[in-house]
Amino acid sequence: MKHLTETDLRAWLAVIADPLATPATLLAWLEGPLKKFFPYQAVILGYGELTVGQVKTTHVLASGHDQVFLDYLPTAYETADRSSIKWWRTSRQPFFIDPENPPAYASAFEIDEIQRFGLGNVVAHGVLNIKANAGCYFSFSGVEGPLSDWHLEALKLMTPLLNDLLLAHFYLKSERSxxxxxxxxxxxxxxxxxxxxxxxxxxxxxxxxxxxxxxxxxxxxxxxxxxxxxxxxxxxxxx
Structure with a gap:
């Protein structure tokens, strides 16, 4: 398994120091510097709330996905249908799903969804506020394979910054004078x-x-x- 090297870390520092890394230009930053460091084809970043086993997504930012897939996504879903989310909530670790060789925690529903929409390798992580039962979730599709520890370690590095940028982006978007x-x-x-x-x-x-x-x-x-x-x-x- 390939781990982050000193070169990778220098590249990451260059990414977070890029002038595009601001709430107002988050999408351009995702499509530019970040994609060079962490190659992917499409991404969904969302904020949601958890109530009695149901997740309600209140804010979404997406890039690279077909409109058909985005229209398909529900605004609310049961965690029982998405066991990878349940695994993530318990472990607090990023997860990946290779539809050709899926992990034990991935549900048949999730695998079918990935294959039906041609999402490829899916890598995801997020930040959960336990007290508020809410948090941000980041899902990258079409991550270049073969998947390695590099992707997961990179995602761990990205998550705190993505969380801050995303929350600030949503606030900036909805802010009134x-x-x-x-x-x-x-x-x-x-x-x-x-x-x-x-x-x-x-x-x-x-x-x-x-x-x-x-x-x-x-x-x-x-x-x-x-x-x-x-x-x-x-x-x-x-x-």
Whole structure:
């Protein structure tokens, strides 16, 4: 098995020092310097939450995958169907699946999925926040074979940086201008918070002790202030 050499480590230092290694340019960094250090064909980076054996993916960044595969991926799935995820949660070690010679912890469902979409060798790792039952997950497909310890050691080096960059990327993508939100009145900000929590106009009015018509009128002003035209768009911006 080939391990990381001094040359590999120097290459890694060059990767993390690259000016593209920022939250705003994460995708370009993945497709450029990182791919040179860690060759792969496609990648999915996601953030999700675990509740009673079900993982709900809330944020995803992908590169290199066909749209058919991305459309197929569920936003929520049972960990019982993906035993490699269960193995990773227990071991906290990166894992790889060669569909031609799969490890014992890979489920038939996962192997079929890899073969059906032609993903090739899949290498994955992540960071799990035990207290929050949430974390980031990174899955690289089409990793050059034969797979070796080099890939796993490289992924261990990459994971902390990828975790920080990905979380900052998602935050940057969803961040709203403080001036826009600060321009709202206290009542309007309360309405927006309850809207983001999934409440309808009637429930918001009852909660804030104001008329439903007042909620609708305030929402119209909020839409104009934030530059959106409908409720669904505002909710999407708040996520």
């Amino acid at each position: 403080p001036l826009e939100l600060d321009a709202l009145t206290a009542q309007q900000r309360s309405i927006v918070r309850h809207l983001a929590a999934g409440m309808d106009d009637k429930t918001i009015g009852r909660t804030l002790n104001i008329a439903e018509k007042t909620v609708r009128n305030q929402l119209g002003k909020i839409y104009a202030q934030l530059g959106v035209h409908k409720r669904s768009k505002l909710i999407a911006l708040l996520k």
